[in-house]
Amino acid sequence: MLVERAAEMLARREPVTLRALVAGTGASTMAVYTHFDGMPGLWRAVRQEGFTRLARRLDEVETTDDPVRDLAALGAAYLTHALADPALYRVMFDAAADLDDPDEAARSFGHLVAAADRARRAYRFRDDADPAAVATRYWAAGHGLVMLVLTGVLPFEALTAHAPAMACAEFVAAGDDPRRSAESVRSGWAGVELERPVGSDSRRPGDV
Amino acid sequence: MLVERAAEMLARREPVTLRALVAGTGASTMAVYTHFDGMPGLWRAVRQEGFTRLARRLDEVETTDDPVRDLAALGAAYLTHALADPALYRVMFDAAADLDDPDEAARSFGHLVAAADRARRAYRFRDDADPAAVATRYWAAGHGLVMLVLTGVLPFEALTAHAPAMACAEFVAAGDDPRRSAESVRSGWAGVELERPVGSDSRRPGDV
DNA sequence: ACCCTATCCATAGCAGCGCCATGTATCGTT
DNA sequence: AACGATACATGGCGCTGCTATGGATAGGGT
Secondary structure (H helix, E strand, C coil): CHHHHHHHHHHCCCCCCHHHHHCCCCCCCHHHHHHHCCHHHHHHHHHHHHHHHHHHHHHCCCCCCCHHHHHHHHHHHHHHHHHHCHHHHHHHCCCCCCCCCHHHHHHHHHHHHHHHHHHHHCCCCCCCCCHHHHHHHHHHHHHHHHHHHHCCCCCCHHHHHHHHHHHHHHHHHCCCCHHHHHHHHHHHHCCCCCCCCCCCCCCCECEC | CHHHHHHHHHHCCCCCCHHHHHCCCCCCCHHHHHHHCCHHHHHHHHHHHHHHHHHHHHHCCCCCCCHHHHHHHHHHHHHHHHHHCHHHHHHHCCCCCCCCCHHHHHHHHHHHHHHHHHHHHCCCCCCCCCHHHHHHHHHHHHHHHHHHHHCCCCCCHHHHHHHHHHHHHHHHHCCCCHHHHHHHHHHHHCCCCCCCCCCCCCCCECEC
16 A cells, blocks of 8 residues: 555655655556545545554553553553654644544544543542643643654653653643652553664655 | 745745745845755754744743743743744754754753753752753643644644643642742733734645 | 956756646446 | 446656856955
């Protein structure tokens, strides 16, 4: 499939051009137009693929009786996804509002909202802590951190140095006890080993 | 100057191409090569211009005897800068690690570190709260939020809905009292009216 | 006053890009 | 078996960033 091939080229840091994409597949450039309605359509499909992979990864995070731990685990899975294919992650959020099926992205976000709501019902978060708001802030914080790392502004080590603390900050702000929060986050991150991306990403505007 | 012109075209959402850039200036395409060493060099200069404008904006934020308020005010100025020219902000962080003068970006960051350090010395933050770490987390959180808004993932209203709360979360995590923190943030945001960008940004990969 | 040198820029043309009009082949339907 | 629809290969268009070449201008040394 051309979308997978595009994702591979993205991961290999090859420029994803129309001709390079179809070369070797036996297909011609027209295939991109009949199936994706041109390059913008292909990029849209690639973004969709990125969100599909993310959803798959978040689906695998198991639900425990500690919802704050689950939130931390979801965050760790999210960062793992971003590091697994940094170029794909950047493409995902280059125009994340333009997807074929926005519901898939919403479904991933729903994992966060559900966990936040469970934390509220378990009296870890305040009763008036809006789960959607907590999820949004948690997500935005993680997105910002990982983006700064992927663009080379912050070093790779910044992820492990700051991600758990930032998660804790949001959870405590939502009402969780600081000590319990720290313990849950530690537990949610247990076994997660973030892997440094293969090469520093130094795209320029105009690159893919 | 070609850099200002590029920034204007960016703000007008015109595609910034080499020929369109020099058209009307009397200059020819070669000027970009003698002065900027090609388009990548021009983009680097545009990013630098973006960080210069940011630094100027942060310089104007006054220092008071409430360092947490100052942190909030710096954050508000940062978001104001991002909204003043969303396209420029996106270009800035497209390859923010590649600048002619990285010290300028560091100087802006230094404002945050200095304010965090003053908060620590004023016993608002814990004594072991590393000012650089606090500044980094605060920055990452704000960057993530504003990026999600600029890419159209979150609505404009998300800024005012979440930015102060996210700031508070970081400050409290650094040791500040929740009530005092909320009051300082409110004070730092006083008078700041974020303006919705002119049009929703719907770039695609390959666009500028 | 002269020329030599260095810098800058205008011209024109290159290869590559996304895109699409056209003609051909292949498939499923009746 | 004949038809209609869909998918694809070809070739070329206009655009992009880029650069080799040559002309113009200014500054300094003799």
